[in-house]
Amino acid sequence: MSDSKGFLHWLFFKKWHPVPSVGSTIALFSIIGVIFVVLGIVITVINNNIQEVTIYKYDQKCSPVEYNKKCSFTYKFDQMKAPIYFYYELENFYQNHRRYVKSKSSTQLSGEEISLSDAEKYCEPIIYNKDLEEWQQVVYITEDNILVTKESKPDDIASPCGLVAKSFFNDTYELSLSGKKIELNQTGISWPNDKGKKYKRAHDSENTQWIDPENEHFIVWMRTAGLPTFRKLWGRIEQDIEEGEYIIEFQNNYNPQMFAGAKNIVLSTSGPFGGKNLFLSIAFIVVGVIQLLIALAFLIKKIRAGPSFGQKNE
């Protein structure tokens, strides 16, 4: 008993009472301010070394704009160092809407069968095969993103069901430089552990599902984005690319009018802390400056109010 009392005493009653002084406060905030400004500058430098190319509204580059057709255009890239990440970016697409986010069945996606009531509960309003897009009713998309035609019963529960799955983004891209194809590695684009665990193909996938949930493009899509303008990783270029006119060929499947926005392609290299993050560099400098201003305010007050400001009491 006395031991535990001693322990409690040690834990709570050996107090220290830091009495802040104006000097140390000014020092603290100045140091933090300086650190942040410096970090901000460092991040800015790093950001500047990261290359990021955005091809806006690539689907408009083909003329005429047709859907479900292959189309290609040329685009001039600067020299870039591997790894280069290939993203598609959608503008004004509300993947973060409650109705949208909720409309999926995690159980079904993890490879289990779900009852009709569950489907109704979770996947509303896309419950049956007939609720899916027409093309989705007649294909099976494999793990490697290859379309296989098949028949499905319209009144079966769609698998995967729900709005998120239905709106699956199915444009595909190919990149080549003067006839030489540049490989876009599409494996490992989903987060670790998602494939095969959270997203798992069902028992009789080819016959019961319209897409293999282990398709990584699908997994990336299913992880809904939080902002209405979002990027999703489509592939990785694992070789340096030279400067040149590249041909980008794409299957223009996804109609941007469906969401009244735009489809963009983003190519980005990465730095030591990941991708280009302009926000971070600006934020750090701003935060640093604020801290310096605080330090300054204390300093001015100290000078004006004299020694009574921050006099120690005890």
Next chain:
Amino acid sequence: MQNSQSELQPDPWQLYLPYDNKYQLKGCCFKTRPNWRDMKDRTIITNIQDRDLPDNTIKTCKYTFWTFLPLNLIEQFSKMANIYFLIIGYLETIALISITDGQPIIWFPLFIVIAISAVKDFFEDHKRQVSDIDENNRIALVLTNYGLIEKKWSQILVGDIIRVEQGEYFPADVIVIKTSEKGNCFIETKNLDGETNLKIKKQHKSLQFTRNLNDHNLYKEQILIHYDKPNPYLYKFNGTITMPPDHNLSDGDQSRDSIINYDAEHRKVYQLDEVNFILRGCSLRNTHWIYGLVVYTGFDTKIMLNSTKARPKSSTLESQMNFFIILVFFIQLVICLFSAQYSVFWQLNNFMDIPYLELDENDLQTNIVFRTMERWGTWLLIYTNFVPISLLVTLEMVKYLQGMMIEIDKECMTQNQKTEVQTSNLNEELGNVNYMFTDKTGTITKNLMEFKTISIFGKSYGMINNRSQILNNQELKNMPEVTNVDFKDKQLFNDLQQNDEHSRRIIEYFMHLTLCHTILVEYEQGKIKYNASSPDELALLMGAKFCGFEYVGLDDGMMIVKYKDQLIKYKLLQVLEFTSARKRMSVIVQDQNDKIILLCKGADSMIINLLDKQNIQNLELLQITEQHLEQYAEKGLRTLLLAQKELSQQQYDEWITKYLKAGLQTINRDELLLSLQDQIEKNLNLIGGTGIEDKLQDDVGITMQKILNSGIKIWVLTGDKLETAINISYACNLLNDSQQKIVISADDQFEAQFKINQGLDQMKSQFLNRTTALIISGDSLIHLDEKYHIKFIELAKQCHTVIACRVSPKQKQELVQLVKDNIYNIVTMAVGDGANDVNMITAANIGIGIKGVEGNQAARAADYSIGEFKILQQLLLYHGRECYRRNQVLVGYNFYKNLLIVLPHFWFSFYNGFSPLNLYDPWLYQFYNMFYTSLPIMIYAILDQQYTPKFLLQNPQLYQTTNKVNLLTFFFWFCSGAIQSAIVIYSVFPSMEQTSIDKEGRILFLSSVGMAVFCYAIIIVNLKIFVFSYMNSIGSVLFIFASIFLYLLTYLFLSKVSNKLDISHTFIHLFSNAQFYFILSGIIVLTIFFDLALARWSIFSEQELFEIQKIRDIQEPPPQSMMPPDRFENLFQEEDAYDDTSALLPIKPVKNRKYTGYAFAQQEKKLDEALRNAEN
């Protein structure tokens, strides 16, 4: 006797109905106590227990084992917050709006909250139960067929005869049957009204025959008593006693019926009154034993009927908090409404752009009201935690633990008493007190008089200022063993041995002391014991004994004094009793030489006028003696003047015949007697004065001074006389001569009203900007009507100190109530020690009971019970202030932390058209309040310390510097939470979602970024504790990081284990990402360090203020009473053994002090009683 009979109920026999006393049954099975007004008068027969009446059990606990669960649940769900969360839980089950998959997840924290409260209630009630059992299980002696048998108090029934021994408490209200002292007995009612003088109670004349009965025969007696129904009037008892025709009615089973059937002719009916009646809670004094007939038991006893039911008390902070919760709830509703509307309109406006949501346009337009309602419901669920679910329970737990901290604080303990917190609800209220009401006897004073100084024929003794004059311990051992004396002046004993003129005068003086009093002598184990109704007299007599003049007793009309082993006898001729109008008493004695002497002692104001003005020596002596008396009074002593004169036989004979004749008069007898007393008490010769110390509790002066300095106004409410009250107030620093005083002591309405108006006028003119004290008597208060009550309060509001004397317990309560009702926004605190203070204690916002030497009634009724008055310093200035500061932070912090977690949804909604989306995992979200953010703030609220207790006690003005809570305080926290949540959202989403790329190029998504927001919120909320903590301990730091760690652990677990949650496998996404840490550091600096800057700014500015305060204090020197007089310190620094408590008494800069400390505590006796004494 015939007369009194006719006033009574016509015939008790006829009134008696067998089942009159039965309680009515109400409802189906609950026996409810009817109001006492609805009860019937009672008729009982001695030794026949009335089993229809309740037994003597007292119950103060709320629950029993079986009723605990239902009653407690009802109580818990009478709290609005709990109902709110219950309803929210129900809403969560509606799939349409549910954000938790239709599970009432909120019920989980609600269950914990309720369970904790229930456990706390259980233990608190258990404590009460234990004390009830304690009281009920005390042992009393009850007369039965087999003689006296020990029974528990609870088993005593109406009709029992009990035996109470000296010093014991009465277990129930009883009628005196027989006593050890020829039918008389003395009781002390300290427990009931705080008066410590003994009161006499008598056996009724008709019961005299019982004196010769032994227990066995007494048990056979069957006397019928008819008396009033239970009532709360303490000093009223009405009843009749009806004797059986034949007392010696012998054996055989006398059933009650047979007695009732007595023939009307045989009865003898006598009136019983208050003098035959003793209340529960009194104690028996100076009487070896008494037998009493139990007439009221348990809840029917007068003291229980008198006790006001303790209502639940809550602090101002809590009511402010509750108001703010309601306000927050309304803000929440407004935001919900806004969000829902926005959401619906957004969908309508952007309908064409969001086909992938597959909305039904018709449905949207036709069902717009329903859709709005649906959205509104969902938003309500998302915003649920606007109302902090854990706030109430956290606060409750924290206060309970704070209470424990108070209890284990060594500074809050006296040698044998510790502070007990009975209503921990009020901890912070202690830091917010505006008015303190305090009782005098037992609270400020120890109710112990000490013989301290004397002035004999112009020479003062006892005011020692030379070390050599002090009796050392060796010498003290040779002195007679006495109590109530603190006199160590060697000079007196030296002078006494001189055998000169002066020494004769000293003898004369002490003879006066030993003769002029009304003390009775008792022998107890061969030792003399003085039985004094006045503690002053006792001290004087003890002082005389200490100096060698021992009063041995009254024998055959002779007062015997022992001096130097010699017995000197004086014949006691007359005692002219003390009355408050006369302010003096005299005795007339005849010494062995047949010289008749009148000895008189009394207030200086009285005695001066009675002195022989012709005698120049007398006047000179008066001048010196008055000076001495003033010195004594400055030290807070109670002073008396002693005078005497010789009477010739003829003078006396003339006077006594007139006096005795006057005693037989029926008209104007009292006035006649008084004027005759005045006649004889004149042309006196002064012989000296006395100074008696009314022993204050330790450190009362300092405590009072500190409490005054802390800005609390002090009211002293006492049943004592005006002079005593003023005197004590001087002694304990409440009054001093630099103050203006308004005295209202009026006998009629007009005078009282006039005085109050006058006081108000003076306040506006003369006394402006000066400290003022108001002194008012209870009688004056009675004369005031409602309009003047308000005027009185207005007057009192402007006074720093109010002293109300001669107030009854009821008036004390009324005064507290008056102040509470008429001054807006204040907190009142009442301090008392006796049962007479219970009403006041329960009426005030905070009740503090001082555990007396005897009786714990006040302590039991109080919210805090302490050992001594001085503990108040620590309790108010440290614990109160700190609890107030900490609890206010705790409440604000709870709003803050909930906003920080709830409002991100609001800010985020600008990204998604206010579609109600839950950003976090619902389960982790519920853990937020319970586990991730509760412990550190609790530890803060229990242990944090802005200043050390010592420092706070030295600077009582800091009591007021804690920011007083208002709605703005909470609003500040509210805004802080709102702004910081915005900072988090608007730095996390743009930065992490759009550009935060991990090494493989993957981008974070909604669920993981949501969890990042959650994680940042937890980190900020926990680190925030550092911002406002003044103190850290290993534990506090540990728990802050443990809370964050616990979150990480649960998140990791959930993320790893489950496959079906949105947050599955997201843990690694966040924590393997360098940018996560960058943003974290940025957010911490932007929120926590910004707060830190603000906090430090205010600390530094506060210190600036404090500095100014300090400077002001230096300019205006603190009252000197704070410092002990230096002359002692310089002289006796090395000798600790000499402990003169008077050194702690205030020495003030006194200008032309007029006031001398006359006070004399003695019960007035009726004149005729005095006369009767004289005749004996």
